[in-house]
Amino acid sequence: LSSEEQEILEAFDKGKLKRSKKAADTQKRHQKYAEAMFKKDARINIRLSSKDLRGLQKRALAEGIPYQTLVASILHKFVEGRLHENNG
Structure with missing residues (x-):
């Protein structure tokens, strides 16, 4: 600690x-x-670059969650207006 x-x-x-x-x-x-x-009542299929998928998997591992859960969380936050693109 x-x-x-x-x-x-x-x-x-x-x-x-x-x-x-x-x-x-x-x-x-x-x-x-x-x-x-x-x-989770709907399913989607998306195509990503291998690099982006590996990046998602690494971030999810660091958070201790499955990468699909991380992706769902990111999309949910964006839809709710709590995630914004950083232009800097």
């Missing part, structure tokens, strides 16, 4: 951390996002 993470863990263990007043609302909102993202 980094020193910041260790500090947070120690504060948690000592009971010094308090739940945010908005925590329940945030949790409900994120639960809806997760349900929407993981509801």
Whole structure:
């Protein structure tokens, strides 16, 4: 753990951390996002370059998730307006 993470863990263990007043609302909102993202009721087939596929697989491995889940997450975020192209 980094020193910041260790500090947070120690504060948690000592009971010094308090739940945010908005925590329940945030949790409900994120639960809806997760349900929407993981509801898989349609199938698509796309062609990618081998380089892009390997890149996706490496990123997914780093995140600890299947690459198909990563692709679905990226598409979902884009559709929801939470993922934008960086032109810089």
